[in-house]
Amino acid sequence: MLSVVGMIVRNRVFQIALSVVIASSGVALLSEVAEAHCPGTNASGGRDYAADRLSLSSNANGVKAIIAWTNPAVCGNVSGSPFSLEGTTLCKTSSCPGWVQTGWVRFSSWSEPKMYCEFVDSGGAGVKYFFPLTHVTHTFQMAYDSFDLVWDCFLDGAGKASRGGLGFAAGDYLNVQGEVNSTHSQIGLVASSKLLFNSMRYRNTSGSWVVFNPNSAYVESPYGYDRPASDQFRNWTNAH
Amino acid sequence: MRTKILIAIAAVGLFVVFVPGVLPPIQRGAVAAELRNDPALSGLDLSPADPEGKISRDAALEVVSREFGDMFDVSQADAYLVTVTDPATMRGATPIDTRALWLIRFTNLAIPAPAPITADGSSALARPYATGYVYVDAVTGEWLLTRLEN
Numbered sequence: 001m002l003s004v005v006g007m008i009v010r011n012r013v014f015q016i017a018l019s020v021v022i023a024s025s026g027v028a029l030l031s032e033v034a035e036a037h038c039p040g041t042n043a044s045g046g047r048d049y050a051a052d053r054l055s056l057s058s059n060a061n062g063v064k065a066i067i068a069w070t071n072p073a074v075c076g077n078v079s080g081s082p083f084s085l086e087g088t089t090l091c092k093t094s095s096c097p098g099w100v101q102t103g104w105v106r107f108s109s110w111s112e113p114k115m116y117c118e119f120v121d122s123g124g125a126g127v128k129y130f131f132p133l134t135h136v137t138h139t140f141q142m143a144y145d146s147f148d149l150v151w152d153c154f155l156d157g158a159g160k161a162s163r164g165g166l167g168f169a170a171g172d173y174l175n176v177q178g179e180v181n182s183t184h185s186q187i188g189l190v191a192s193s194k195l196l197f198n199s200m201r202y203r204n205t206s207g208s209w210v211v212f213n214p215n216s217a218y219v220e221s222p223y224g225y226d227r228p229a230s231d232q233f234r235n236w237t238n239a240h
Numbered sequence: 241m242r243t244k245i246l247i248a249i250a251a252v253g254l255f256v257v258f259v260p261g262v263l264p265p266i267q268r269g270a271v272a273a274e275l276r277n278d279p280a281l282s283g284l285d286l287s288p289a290d291p292e293g294k295i296s297r298d299a300a301l302e303v304v305s306r307e308f309g310d311m312f313d314v315s316q317a318d319a320y321l322v323t324v325t326d327p328a329t330m331r332g333a334t335p336i337d338t339r340a341l342w343l344i345r346f347t348n349l350a351i352p353a354p355a356p357i358t359a360d361g362s363s364a365l366a367r368p369y370a371t372g373y374v375y376v377d378a379v380t381g382e383w384l385l386t387r388l389e390n
Contacts, residue, residue, distance in 0.1 A: 051357045055245060079352050081311060094359035101356060109309030118354070124365050129328075130386040145331075152331060161330030161385075179354050218357050 018142070049171055050187045050223035050235035051177035052214035055094050059170035062143030062214065063090040064154075067103055068196045069113070069135055072186035076108025082182035083107045086195065086235075087116070089175045090142055090202070092168040098122040100142040100151050104133055108182075115140070117153030122167035129153070129161045137196075143203060144169050167177030174202055174212055178223065178235045187223045188235035194226070197233040252326050254314040275320055275343070280371060280389045285325035289340040294321065300342035300376045307383050311351065312372060318345040321378055329385070336385075347371050351388060 059156035065088045072084040089096075099120050106113040114135040120126035133155075141154040150164035176197045188195030200212040213230045214231025222240035227233055252332040271286045320343045326336040348370065355366035369388035376383055 007274045047355060047357075049357045053357065053359060055359055083352070083354065085354050087354070089356040091356055091358070091364070096356045096358050096364035099356050099364060101354070105354065107308075107311055109311045110307070111309075118294050120353075120364075120366070124367055126367060126369070126388075128353065128369060128388040130388075132383065148331075150331070158334070160334075161328050162331045163328060173359060175356055177357055179357070181352055181354075216359070218361055 002203075003217050016041050017236070035048065046181065047188070048180050048183065048185075049177055050219045050222045050225050051175050051179070051217065052225065052227070052233045053173070053175045053216040054212060054214040054217060055216070056172040056174065056202075059172050059205050060090060060174065060202040061146070061170040061205060062141065062209070063088050063174050063201070064141035064143075064209070065103075065139055065176055065200045065212070066196075068137045068198075069133070070189055070195060071112050071135075072086045072106055072188075073104055074108040074180070075185045081107050081109070082180070082185060084180045084185045084187060085116070085175070086178050086179070086188065086197075088140060088142075088197070088200070089177065091173040092122060092171040094173040096173065097124075098166055099171070100153070102140040102142050102153050102155075104138075104140075105130075105227065115155050115160070117142070119151055119153075119163035119166055121165065125192060127163060130172075131155065131160055137198075139199075139200040140202045170205060174214070176200060176212075176214060176233050177218075184222070184240065186237045188237060191224060191236045191238045194224075194234035194236045196228075196229070200231045200233065271322060272320055274318060275322070275345075277318075278345075280373070283327050285338075286343075287323045289321050289323040289378060291340040291378050294340070295342070295376075295381045296320075296376065297342065299381060300344060300378075303381055303383050304344055304374050308374075308386070310376070312346045312349075316346065316348075318347075319343070320345075324375070326374045328374075328387075334384075336375065339384075341384070342376040342378055344374040344376065345371065346374075349388075353390065 074084045076082040085105035089101040091099040101118045104113040115131040118128045150162040153161045165169045201209040202212045211231045219225045222238045249273035295318050329336045351369040355363040367390040369390045371389045373387045
């Protein structure tokens with residue numbers, strides 16, 4: 001009996017067939033693992049965040065941060081355009097009746113993230129721009145030009161898009177945020193790695209860029225955050 | 241004397257009307273009415289384009305599919321070969337300034353707008369984006385930018 005088994009195992013055709021079966025099983029197992037990260041995926045419009053916030057006692061008219069790059073897993077293949085983003089925001093007030101925001105975003109149908117600049121006026125009407133983005137850390141900035149009366153959006157110090165008529169020229173509420181609209185999509189890096197926001201600054205009405213030191217985290221499960229330094233923030237997705 | 245003045249005015253008028261190059265090219269009036277009447281494009285300077293070496297409409301739509309996947313249904317695209325000056329980019333490092341583009345428009349979208357988390361923990365009001373405009377260089381096929389409006 002053993003000699004028969006040995007002959008079969010030594011048979012070249014059998015070995016190849018066995019390899020195919022084992023490989024297929026492995027692929028199937030990996031697929032289940034990937035799927036298991038997105039249980040019951042549904043981009044229903046509900047949002048999850050790993051964010052940090054700061055309410056100011058006086059207005060700011062610019063915000064910027066150096067944000068690391070990754071290509072997050074976005075639970076998708078459903079209606080509603082699931083996305084995952086990392087960005088920084090300046091709102092007119094703490095309830096954000098109007099805002100400007102910039103960073104990067106990946107929608108589920110995209111192969112990788114793009115830069116975005118978003119301008120939303122006090123009435124809620126918005127315009128959003130997407131631009132190509134390379135796979136490295138970048139500086140994202142929004143600032144108001146009080147001479148030309150427009151908000152300017154910058155990538156690594158280079159102007160990308162401008163918009164006026166938003167109904168505000170400054171605001172007293174800032175945030176940095178990772179955001180998804182489909183449960184279990186990835187925010188930041190996967191733990192134990194952490195995605196870094198660095199050199200966070202806002203521009204006061206005197207025109208000086210000062211440290212943006214958020215003090216009010218808003219982080220939902222399964223996400224995490226920390227503050228390695230006064231002008232830094234990190235977020236990530238925990239195993240779940 | 242008065243007759244001579246009138247003749248001179250008429251002569252100048254005829255010169256301006258019939259000699260090519262004296263008048264600026266007809267711009268907005270020659271662009272498709274759909275673009276001309278789109279309020280979201282009212283700030284743009286648009287004129288017909290036919291650059292040497294231009295890529296085809298289908299090639300431009302392939303660029304859109306490659307960049308955006310099924311976010312945009314290219315079978316429903318309005319694609320225009322136009323020269324564009326976009327004021328929103330003119331202050332930037334890479335302005336869209338009299339550049340020949342495939343300007344590709346998508347309507348009836350419902351792309352969710354990311355929303356800032358507010359101080360009380362609620363999401364800010366964010367209207368979905370209903371219209372998209374994709375700029376593809378008419379010659380190189382480079383995707384330049386995409387703009388969404390709600």
